[in-house]
Amino acid sequence: MRHYQCDSPEAAARIVAACVLSDGHVGMDEIEALDRHGIEQRLSLRPRQFLAVVQTLCEDLTFAAYLNWGDVCRLDPVIVVQLAADVQDWQMRRDVIWLCKEAIHADRHISEGEAGFLRLLRAAWEWPEHADWARPREVIRLVRPHRVK
Template sequence: MKTYPTDSQEAVCRLLALSMIVDGHLAPAEVKAMEHAAILERVGADADGFDAVVHALCEDLLATARCRAGCEVELDKRLIDSLLDEVADPLLRMCTLKAMLDIVHADRLIDGREHLLLQRALKKWSTPAHERLPVPEG
């Protein structure tokens, strides 16, 4: 999986994109929610930059993620954590998490995969690094 500089617009865009596609489909309401949150402007990203990150994310997921029955992509908790680690600034984390919540809630249904992503973000970003336990495999 490609890495991005910590607190970069690409790191934030990837988390937003993951919030949109983690449930296996992209709902128009999710795109509107992201636009309404205005987070792309806040991090200095534009639509073309976001699209490039979405494209790279999809390629990376197809190349590196395990597939479940029916070829649905299954995300590993360690992978999610590594993506979350690329956003370290507390204020940027809060803005990113708010946008992620808005995105996954936009279609009025929180899928199990969306729940896992949000749960990992809340846990990782609300626990000081020195108090974190190692993530079990799986």
């Protein structure tokens, strides 16, 4: 698996990408939700860099056989812990978890893989389940306003 610098935009984006992949595929609903919620701005990514991170993660996982394919795509828990270790900044962690949550709710269905990924991520970061999931104040400004025609 490629290495990203700790607390880098790519390291944070890779966790969100892994969450999106945790149900076995990347849906347009998820990508559109992340775009609506300003993933690139929130994580300081360049335009279309998130999709490049998703592609790179897929290549790394396929090449290294870190996946256990059943009915859904499940990352080895050890890999989730390794990905989580690359983000130490508390605010970045909050943003990553919030973006993951927004992505997995986009299709109005939370799969077992998605729920399991979030459990592993929260455990790796020792993040309480009852943590405040309210939308971070800074994100409100990033969400694109609806235009009236």
